[in-house]
Structures are given as C-alpha cells and as structure tokens.
Amino acid sequence: MCYTQNMQKTPKKQLDYLIIGQGLAGSILSYTLLKMGKKVAIINRFNPKSASYIASGIFSPIAGQRIAKIWQADEIFPQMSTFYKTLEKDLNCSFFHQMPYIKLLINDDLKKFAQRRFDDPKYASFIKRIEHSVKGKKVDAIEIQHTGWMNTNVFLDTYRAFLKTQDAYIEDWFDTDQLVMRENEIHYKNINAHKIIFANGLQATQNPFFDHHRFIPTKGELLTVKMSAPQSAIINGNAFVLPIGDNLFHVGATFARSFENALPTQQGKEWLCTELEKLIDIPYEIINHKAGIRPTTPGHRPIVEWHEQHQNVGIFTGFGAKGVSYIPYCAQQLLSIKI
Numbered sequence: 432m433c434y435t436q437n438m439q440k441t442p443k444k445q446l447d448y449l450i451i452g453q454g455l456a457g458s459i460l461s462y463t464l465l466k467m468g469k470k471v472a473i474i475n476r477f478n479p480k481s482a483s484y485i486a487s488g489i490f491s492p493i494a495g496q497r498i499a500k501i502w503q504a505d506e507i508f509p510q511m512s513t514f515y516k517t518l519e520k521d522l523n524c525s526f527f528h529q530m531p532y533i534k535l536l537i538n539d540d541l542k543k544f545a546q547r548r549f550d551d552p553k554y555a556s557f558i559k560r561i562e563h564s565v566k567g568k569k570v571d572a573i574e575i576q577h578t579g580w581m582n583t584n585v586f587l588d589t590y591r592a593f594l595k596t597q598d599a600y601i602e603d604w605f606d607t608d609q610l611v612m613r614e615n616e617i618h619y620k621n622i623n624a625h626k627i628i629f630a631n632g633l634q635a636t637q638n639p640f641f642d643h644h645r646f647i648p649t650k651g652e653l654l655t656v657k658m659s660a661p662q663s664a665i666i667n668g669n670a671f672v673l674p675i676g677d678n679l680f681h682v683g684a685t686f687a688r689s690f691e692n693a694l695p696t697q698q699g700k701e702w703l704c705t706e707l708e709k710l711i712d713i714p715y716e717i718i719n720h721k722a723g724i725r726p727t728t729p730g731h732r733p734i735v736e737w738h739e740q741h742q743n744v745g746i747f748t749g750f751g752a753k754g755v756s757y758i759p760y761c762a763q764q765l766l767s768i769k770i
C-alpha cells in the first residue's frame with residue numbers, strides 16, 4: 432500500500448450559519464443572512480419533487496372558505512413585494528409576478544363571509560367587490576389585493592447557481608449523527624459554524640433537537656394545462672386557474688390529509704378537470720400532472736425557533752401552503768430573537 436507523504440487535511444470552512452435545506456425556507460433565510468453580512472452555507476439534497484418545486488407559488492393576504500386574512504397579513508404584505516423585487520434585482524432574474532386574484536362567491540357561505548368582510552373596515556385595503564364573467568354568466572366575486580405568484584422553480588435554480596458562485600452550496604444529504612456540538616460552535620465534517628438551522632421542510636423535525644414538533648402533512652396535486660384563454664388574473668372557484676404565460680395555466684390544488692404516497696392520482700386529476708370545466712368552456716390539453724406534500728402543522732403556524740438548551744441550533748419550517756408569504760417575514764423573526 433502506498434501513502435502520499437504530503438497528504439493534507441481539507442481546510443475547515445468557518446461559517447456564521449450552516450443551513451440545512453435549499454427549498455424556499457433555506458434559500459430565503461440564507462439570502463436574509465447574506466444581506467446582513469453573515470458567512471453562510473447550505474447543505475442540500477436537490478429534490479425536484481420537494482414542496483418548493485411543486486408549489487404554484489400563489490401569494491394572497493386572504494385565504495380559505497371564510498375569506499379571512501392569513502396569519503400576520505397586516506405585517507407581511509406591506510413589505511413582501513419590496514423584499515422579492517430586491518431579491519429579483521440581486522439575482523438579475525424575474526420570478527415574482529403580481530397579478531389580480533378573483534375569488535368567485537359560488538355558494539351561500541362564501542357570500543355570507545364576503546359580506547362580513549365588506550362590512551369590516553380592517554378588510555378595506557384587501558378586497559374589492561366585483562362581478563366576474565364565467566362561461567358568459569356574471570358571478571359575484573371579490574378581487575383580492577396584493578396578490579400574485581412566484582415562479583419557485585426559476586428562483587430556486589437561479590439562487591442555487593448564485594450560491595455555488597459564492598462557494599456556499601454543498602450538494603449532500605445532511606446526517607445528524609455526524610454533527611458535533613461544542614459550547615459556542617457546531618462541527619460537521621469540514622465545517623465549523625456558530626449556528627446551525629434546520630430548514631429542510633418535513634425532515635426538519637427528524638433530529639434529536641426538534642423531534643417533539645409534529646406535522647400534519649397535506650398532499651396537493653396540480654395540473655399544467657394549455658388553452659387559448661385570454662385570462663390575466665388568478666381565478667378561484669373550488670380550484671384556482673393561474674396563467675403562467677405562453678397559454679399555459681396551473682390548475683390546483685387538491686388538499687388531502689390522508690394519502691398513501693406522494694404520487695399524482697387519477698382521482699386528483701379528475702377532480703381538477705371537473706373544477707376547471709366549471710370555469711371554462713374551451714378545449715384544453717393537459718401538459719403535466721404533479722403532486723407534493725405541504726409541510727403543514729397542527730395549528731397552521733410555522734415552526735420558527737431556537738432550541739432551548741442548544742441555543743445555536745434553530746428550526747425554520749412548517750410553512751404549510753403559504754411558504755411564499757410567510758418565509759421572508761419569519762426569517763426576520765427568527766433572526767431577531769434574542770438568545
């Protein structure tokens with residue numbers, strides 16, 4: 432056997448923050464840290480079927496059958512577009528698309544809740560009463576303000592390429608067993624970091640620090656269809672139809688708490704087609720059918736905290752169906768917690 436005399440150890444990488452996961456959560460958290468002048472790297476196993484890649488990326492301050500403001504909407508929405516526009520500028524790429532969002536009031540419950548919101552001055556800057564034409568018939572509707580969609584695939588690919596230019600991306604599976612804790616530092620393979628943050632979606636609780644947290648994962652299915660509809664807004668009946676350009680539209684999404692696996696199903700496809708056909712009467716072609724799992728939590732609140740004993744270990748996940756809206760705000764929240 433032959434040994435090289437001058438075998439050198441790989442030099443240690445010294446970081447302020449090591450982040451696990453390059454979905455929307457890890458990406459936006461790391462960008463926020465880089466803007467603060469911190470030295471950051473991400474360890475990520477690229478997964479084109481992760482929630483962030485599957486997501487249609489819609490953002491809206493109002494959601495659900497009760498037409499209610501989402502958690503922290505008053506704080507999140509005034510700053511959100513500035514955040515994403517700066518991110519677009521920094522990456523020199525376009526992925527954040529503001530677009531009207533029309534919610535059709537297709538049943539009595541929706542009409543009742545809409546009326547409550549119209550009567551409530553706290554909703555005045557978020558909704559407008561309109562009529563929308565569906566298959567030639569006028570339907571009562573609301574137009575929600577501050578809405579649109581983010582092309583998450585374009586963002587994630589571009590951001591990963593940027594991280595590589597900064598020597599800040601490591602394509603690898605993070606193995607908690609190899610993590611070594613010191614009083615003010617963590618060590619992982621050739622990395623020393625002051626802090627580590629688990630931003631790896633549904634896997635973020637599969638480590639001894641945060642295994643007391645629980646998800647109630649929800650599966651979602653989406654279609655991409657091609658049709659010649661002159662639609663320039665997101666229209667939502669039971670399902671939404673989102674124009675993404677070139678006569679392509681996302682149609683989604685199903686919402687299932689109980690499921691066998693993360694694969695698209697015939698049942699999901701049929702439901703989406705039925706709901707689409709309630710909104711349009713022109714031919715369409717299905718281009719793609721995909722499915723993913725949302726990292727949803729029992730109280731529909733994100734999991735954003737530092738570990739009580741190991742205060743240099745954080746968790747950043749649980750953004751459910753609202754990652755685009757919640758993540759920039761929650762990144763600021765996590766980093767402003769005094770520990």
Ligand SMILES: Cc1cc2nc3c(=O)[nH]c(=O)nc-3n(C[C@H](O)[C@H](O)[C@H](O)COP(=O)(O)OP(=O)(O)OC[C@H]3O[C@@H](n4cnc5c(N)ncnc54)[C@H](O)[C@@H]3O)c2cc1C
Nearest residue numbers: 452454455456476483486488489605632651723753754755
């Ligand atoms: C069908 C569907 C539709 C959706 N629509 C919307 C929408 O319209 N608007 C919206 O805001 N949100 C939507 N969402 C939700 C949104 O996708 C999520 O809130 C968000 O993407 C979660 O991002 P994340 O980074 O926490 O997790 P993920 O996207 O799961 O990313 C985690 C990353 O960590 C990596 N990873 C995991 N474990 C390890 C490990 N041990 N080592 C290395 N890497 C690891 C994974 O491979 C992955 O790259 C939707 C989700 C689905 C499934």
